[in-house]
Amino acid sequence: MELVVKGMTCGHCEAAVQRAVKQVAPQAEVLIERAQGRVSVNGAKDAKGVENAIRQEGYEAYAIE
Amino acid sequence: MELVVKGMTCGHCEAAVQRAVKQVAPQAEVLIERAQGRVSVNGAKDAKGVENAIRQEGYEAYAIE
Numbered sequence: 001m002e003l004v005v006k007g008m009t010c011g012h013c014e015a016a017v018q019r020a021v022k023q024v025a026p027q028a029e030v031l032i033e034r035a036q037g038r039v040s041v042n043g044a045k046d047a048k049g050v051e052n053a054i055r056q057e058g059y060e061a062y063a064i065e
Numbered sequence: 066m067e068l069v070v071k072g073m074t075c076g077h078c079e080a081a082v083q084r085a086v087k088q089v090a091p092q093a094e095v096l097i098e099r100a101q102g103r104v105s106v107n108g109a110k111d112a113k114g115v116e117n118a119i120r121q122e123g124y125e126a127y128a129i130e
Contacts, residue, residue: 007075009074009075009078010074010075010077010078011123012075012077012078012080012081013075013077015077016077058076
């Protein structure tokens with residue numbers, strides 16, 4: 001799945017998003033493009049859970065595909 | 066002591082700076098004004114150590130008083 005994630009400003013933010021996704025999808029591969037505000041998650045079963053986990057870290061997150 | 070600290074963009078950055086200062090000055094009181102790029106540290110014995118600890122987290126840091 002691909003997400004637009006707004007509000008990531010630094011490496012700590014990337015780590016926080018990475019951690020959030022891994023909590024709900026431990027096996028997933030997570031690729032973060034901070035400058036583009038994009039996050040790719042491969043192998044997550046619960047797409048809504050991924051979106052919510054990122055939101056709970058304080059970022060706007062929208063699954064786009 | 067007062068420091069100018071450049072590069073803090075989010076709450077995670079504040080936490081990282083807070084943690085860095087506490088590592089070298091566990092008893093110190095740390096006040097972070099992210100928007101202003103200012104950090105106040107009261108009760109640190111090793112001012113140079115505080116400056117260096119913040120730099121090692123990846124921020125520019127200059128003790129100004």
